Amino acid sequence: MSVERRGVIRKVSGPVVVAEGIPDIKLGEVVDVGKERLIGEVVRISEGYFTVQVYESTSGIKPGEPVYATGKLLVAELGPGLMSTIFDGVQRPLEEILKRAGSFIKRGIKVNALPRDKKWYFKPVVSKGKKVEGGDIIGSVKETPLIEHKVMVPPGVRGEVVKIEEGEFTIEEPVAIIKSDSEEIEVKMYHEWPVRVPRPFKKRLPLIVPLITGQRVLDTFFPIAKGGAACIPGGFGTGKTVTLHKVSMYSDADIVVYIGCGERGNEMCELLTEFPRLIDHRTKRPLIEKSIMIANTSNMPVSAREASIYMGVTMAEYYRDQGYDVALIADSTSRWAEALREISGRLGEMPVERGFPAYLPDRIAEFYERAGRVECLGRPKRTGSLTIMGAVSPPGGDFNEPVTIHTLRFVGAMWALSTDLAYRRHFPAVDWLKSFSQYAEIVEEWWSKEVSEDFARYRRRALNLLTVASEIEAIASIVGEGALPDDQRLILLTAEIIKEGFLLQTAMEGVDVRCPPLKQYLLLKMMMDFYDKAYMLIKRRVPIDEIAEMPVVFEMMRVKEDERDLEAVKELYKRVMEALSNIAKKYNIPQEALSRGV
Ligand SMILES: Nc1ncnc2c1ncn2[C@@H]1O[C@H](COP(=O)(O)OP(=O)(O)OP(=O)(O)O)[C@@H](O)[C@H]1O
Numbered sequence: 001m002s003v004e005r006r007g008v009i010r011k012v013s014g015p016v017v018v019a020e021g022i023p024d025i026k027l028g029e030v031v032d033v034g035k036e037r038l039i040g041e042v043v044r045i046s047e048g049y050f051t052v053q054v055y056e057s058t059s060g061i062k063p064g065e066p067v068y069a070t071g072k073l074l075v076a077e078l079g080p081g082l083m084s085t086i087f088d089g090v091q092r093p094l095e096e097i098l099k100r101a102g103s104f105i106k107r108g109i110k111v112n113a114l115p116r117d118k119k120w121y122f123k124p125v126v127s128k129g130k131k132v133e134g135g136d137i138i139g140s141v142k143e144t145p146l147i148e149h150k151v152m153v154p155p156g157v158r159g160e161v162v163k164i165e166e167g168e169f170t171i172e173e174p175v176a177i178i179k180s181d182s183e184e185i186e187v188k189m190y191h192e193w194p195v196r197v198p199r200p201f202k203k204r205l206p207l208i209v210p211l212i213t214g215q216r217v218l219d220t221f222f223p224i225a226k227g228g229a230a231c232i233p234g235g236f237g238t239g240k241t242v243t244l245h246k247v248s249m250y251s252d253a254d255i256v257v258y259i260g261c262g263e264r265g266n267e268m269c270e271l272l273t274e275f276p277r278l279i280d281h282r283t284k285r286p287l288i289e290k291s292i293m294i295a296n297t298s299n300m301p302v303s304a305r306e307a308s309i310y311m312g313v314t315m316a317e318y319y320r321d322q323g324y325d326v327a328l329i330a331d332s333t334s335r336w337a338e339a340l341r342e343i344s345g346r347l348g349e350m351p352v353e354r355g356f357p358a359y360l361p362d363r364i365a366e367f368y369e370r371a372g373r374v375e376c377l378g379r380p381k382r383t384g385s386l387t388i389m390g391a392v393s394p395p396g397g398d399f400n401e402p403v404t405i406h407t408l409r410f411v412g413a414m415w416a417l418s419t420d421l422a423y424r425r426h427f428p429a430v431d432w433l434k435s436f437s438q439y440a441e442i443v444e445e446w447w448s449k450e451v452s453e454d455f456a457r458y459r460r461r462a463l464n465l466l467t468v469a470s471e472i473e474a475i476a477s478i479v480g481e482g483a484l485p486d487d488q489r490l491i492l493l494t495a496e497i498i499k500e501g502f503l504l505q506t507a508m509e510g511v512d513v514r515c516p517p518l519k520q521y522l523l524l525k526m527m528m529d530f531y532d533k534a535y536m537l538i539k540r541r542v543p544i545d546e547i548a549e550m551p552v553v554f555e556m557m558r559v560k561e562d563e564r565d566l567e568a569v570k571e572l573y574k575r576v577m578e579a580l581s582n583i584a585k586k587y588n589i590p591q592e593a594l595s596r597g598v
């Protein structure tokens with residue numbers, strides 16, 4: 001037994017406690033604070049004193065109470081049992097806490113992240129005598145009906161398998177013994193990992209595959225690559241949470257880690273009751289079977305909120321390492337930054353911009369840099385990806401503030417939500433003029449191969465048309481639309497069709513809630529081919545009203561909701577082309593004129 005390393009509290013300031021009396025205390029070491037043994041982490045050491053960030057409410061804790069060092073860093077437990085669980089910011093399963101403490105979360109409660117008594121059926125994939133090293137998959141367990149949990153040799157361990165068995169084990173029982181030069185190591189189904197340290201991988205791989213979200217405005221115009229990072233800034237009530245929910249429900253990620261960070265308690269409640277009812281569209285099984293949730297409401301301690309981001313990203317990396325495509329969602333990173341600010345204030349650090357500490361950009365960067373598509377450590381050779389999407393809630397919806405500005409430096413895509421669009425109930429309120437994606441070009445090849453070669457051309461032209469339309473609108477608002485030349489009115493008409501028929505997408509159950517890539521393409525192609533042909537007619541003096549009044553124009557705005565899905569789009573496409581041909585006939589315009597490229 002080692003000697004107990006014990007100190008004494010000298011000062012308490014909100015979530016921050018100053019103590020002394022443990023000379024060999026380490027930065028980042030986890031300590032138990034006070035008689036109730038609250039969880040804390042050492043964040044600063046100076047002149048014999050050390051400062052602790054406490055992850056539970058410190059009210060009632062007084063100077064003079066003890067502090068116990070644990071010798072451990074803040075770690076996450078990684079192993080079977082993470083899936084389907086809702087954790088707090090320091091990885092305590094909420095259900096377990098509630099069972100033990102009633103609905104009032106008692107402080108100092110120690111609960112293991114992973115169940116110790118549950119037995120998992122372990123199936124080895126290597127046999128005795130095999131030489132293995134960190135990251136190698138040695139077996140698997142069925143963690144949920146959706147997830148095959150790969151049991152890996154923990155990073156850093158290397159040697160020969162001298163014992164491995166199939167059967168039922170708890171996570172504390174060794175499933176294999178690995179003999180290295182000097183010792184025999186028992187491999188269990190779980191291990192611990194310090195949450196502030198990124199997990200290792202063999203190498204980073206280029207991002208080439210899009211994460212398909214099923215949301216047209218994102219996939220087609222502002223895509224995110226698997227392994228990429230995106231932020232979704234937006235003022236109060238612009239639809240950040242709804243959009244991120246849709247992404248977690250309808251994306252093609254294998255696994256979703258959802259961090260509810262500092263949002264209002266009632267909103268979190270809704271999430272906690274709603275989420276377990278959601279169904280995964282691909283498998284028709286409950287979405288929670290492929291999800292981990294972290295719940296950290298605004299009334300929970302701010303320092304746990306600070307930690308929750310690291311807990312989440314570490315668990316996400318662990319499944320990435322198994323070869324999965326993981327999507328991590330953080331709502332909202334602004335609340336996380338506010339936690340940093342509050343703690344920094346308590347530490348008496350010099351604030352820089354709007355009270356935020358100087359290291360805010362570094363912390364934001366460290367978080368988003370943990371996204372990536374990688375060749376995983378170990379054998380068999382496999383790739384995994386971690387895609388990070390974070391909501392940003394700029395006060396007053398003004399993007400010119402530190403969290404938004406710094407976040408934009410480290411993400412590859414921004415889905416900018418517009419207060420104006422939300423006010424007009426245009427949802428998702430993604431502003432097509434302000435948003436951007438650096439992944440658009442690199443995922444073009446995927447679209448070209450998987451959907452259609454000319455997708456990228458349609459995408460660019462449509463985006464261009466929307467930009468030109470906004471300029472024309474500005475003029476129209478002065479001179480009136482009637483004063484515009486017909487070709488400009490056609491641009492406005494087409495932009496209207498794209499906004500109504502493509503960009504607008506309901507969040508309500510129904511055929512349009514998720515739009516697969518092929519349907520996205522066919523809708524856009526229909527609208528842009530309509531534009532090209534109508535343009536030829538206009539050039540030959542067909543009045544715009546003749547075109548605008550065609551019944552198919554209205555249908556183009558509605559066909560996305562047709563139950564017949566792709567068939568309906570294909571059928572409408574034919575009718576749009578026919579209607580335009582008929583106008584050509586009426587005005588004696590040769591049909592070839594219509595098919596000339598623009
Ligand atoms: N895609 C959508 N379809 C229909 N309605 C939507 C959509 N997105 C948002 N809304 C509407 O806007 C409201 C607010 O959305 P949401 O809670 O997602 O905003 P938020 O940006 O997360 O707000 P907060 O700043 O409070 O976190 C929703 O309750 C809903 O009525």
Ligand SMILES: [Mg+2]
Binds near residue numbers: 331
């Ligand atoms: Mg929200």
